[in-house]
Amino acid sequence: MxxxxxxxxxxxxxxxxxxVIFSNNPVYSVLSLVITFFSIAGHFVLLNAQFLAxxxxxxxxxxxxxxxxxVIMLLNLNKSSEPSxxxxxKVASSVAGGLLFITLLGALRQSEAxxxxxxxxxxxxxxxxxxxxxxxxxxxxxxxxxxxxxxxxAVMLGKKNxxxx
Amino acid sequence: MKxxxxxxxxxxxxxxxxxxxxxxxxxLIRKNIIILFMSIELMLxxxxxxxxxxxxxxxxPDGQVFVFFIxxxxxxxxxxxxxxxxxxxxxxxxxxxxxxKKLKW
Numbered sequence: 001m002x003x004x005x006x007x008x009x010x011x012x013x014x015x016x017x018x019x020v021i022f023s024n025n026p027v028y029s030v031l032s033l034v035i036t037f038f039s040i041a042g043h044f045v046l047l048n049a050q051f052l053a054x055x056x057x058x059x060x061x062x063x064x065x066x067x068x069x070x071v072i073m074l075l076n077l078n079k080s081s082e083p084s085x086x087x088x089x090k091v092a093s094s095v096a097g098g099l100l101f102i103t104l105l106g107a108l109r110q111s112e113a114x115x116x117x118x119x120x121x122x123x124x125x126x127x128x129x130x131x132x133x134x135x136x137x138x139x140x141x142x143x144x145x146x147x148x149x150x151x152x153x154a155v156m157l158g159k160k161n162x163x164x165x
Numbered sequence: 166m167k168x169x170x171x172x173x174x175x176x177x178x179x180x181x182x183x184x185x186x187x188x189x190x191x192x193l194i195r196k197n198i199i200i201l202f203m204s205i206e207l208m209l210x211x212x213x214x215x216x217x218x219x220x221x222x223x224x225x226p227d228g229q230v231f232v233f234f235i236x237x238x239x240x241x242x243x244x245x246x247x248x249x250x251x252x253x254x255x256x257x258x259x260x261x262x263x264x265x266k267k268l269k270w
Contacts (some may be wrong), residue, residue, distance in 0.1 A: 010180050017207055019183055020189030026199050038264050040210050043177075044179065047221045053233055056213075059236050064206065064243050071247045072199060075254050083196035087233075093193030097177035097186050106184035117174060117218070123225040131226045132233065143237045150241035157248035 006046060013039040024082055030068045039060040049123030184211035196261045198234035198250050202243060209239050 012035060019032040037060045044053035048118060085093075132140055184207060191204030213232045220228025250260065255265040 004265075006176060009177075013180070015185055017187045020207065021187060021195060021200065026197065029200055029203055036207065037210065039245070040214055043180075043214055044217055046219060047217050049221065049229055052213075052217055052229055055212070055233065055236060056210075059240055060206070061208070064240060066200065067243060067247055068203070071251060075252065075260060077199075077260065083259070085194055085196050089182065090194045093190060096193060097190035098187055100189055101182060101186040104186070105179070107264050108178050108182070117221050122219075122221065122224060123212050123229060127228055128233070131230050135227070135229050136234075142235060146238065150244050154181065154244045154248040157252050164204050 003047065005042070009039045009042045009046070012036075013043070026072050026077055026082075027069070030065055030072065033068075034061050034065050037065070044123075047117070047123065048121070051123060051125045052130050171234070174222050177215060181211045181215035184208075193255060194200060197261060198253070198260050198262055201262065202246055202250070206239065206243070215270070 009075065017034040020029045020036065020096070023029045034163040037056060041053040041056040041061070044056060072120070183265075188204045188208035188211060190206065192201055195201060195204070207240075215237055216228045216232050216235075220226065253264065256261055
């Protein structure tokens with residue numbers, strides 16, 4: 001049963017990821033990226049990492065994708081302004097990407113066969129919160145400074161005329 | 166290599182490397198900066214999935230905390246990146262990366 005769910009979620013993730021990079025309309029790309037994120041959240045549930053699944057849906061499928069949609073809406077892109085690469089570059093890039101995948105697959109062949117996933121309750125909010133606020137307290141606080149600087153940077157960049165103000 | 170398509174560690178490694186390669190392919194073949202950002206998100210998510218799988222495999226929550234931090238950094242990165250993208254569009258009138266080759270000799 002779990003394997004059937006795994007295969008369905010994997011197929012959904014891979015197909016929608018392919019739609020993301022091959023679709024001509026950026027809005028379709030965003031929407032299929034949302035499907036990819038939801039199937040990855042499903043994978044997190046399958047891995048018994050509930051906290052990550054919820055955070056993935058809230059942060060990625062919620063916040064970041066809405067930001068993408070807003071920017072696409074703001075820029076008013078249509079199909080005629082869609083830039084496209086020359087054919088030779090597309091072929092060369094596909095060969096390069098395929099070679100990278102073959103290399104990774106070759107490395108995987110050397111790995112130990114059928115390493116199982118141990119169960120356990122490490123993905124729960126309690127376990128992750130305990131780790132986050134003891135071992136990783138300092139990086140957690142630093143990330144708040146990162147968010148502050150990102151916020152200030154976005155506001156500064158988004159201003160209409162930086163010179164006049 | 167035996168049970169690649171099951172939800173063992175090998176299956177997750179295969180899925181993550183496939184998603185990562187799709188992301189790399191997207192960065193290479195597309196010219197639209199928005200699609201480039203989406204491909205970067207795809208690569209980050211592939212790595213997140215693999216980190217979570219290894220964290221479960223080793224029964225150690227540190228990997229999942231790292232996934233949390235990667236999500237936080239990705240959110241900040243996308244915020245600033247999209248603000249820069251809006252600036253580029255305002256100044257050049259295009260979202261193609263070819264608009265940004267002034268440094269190319």
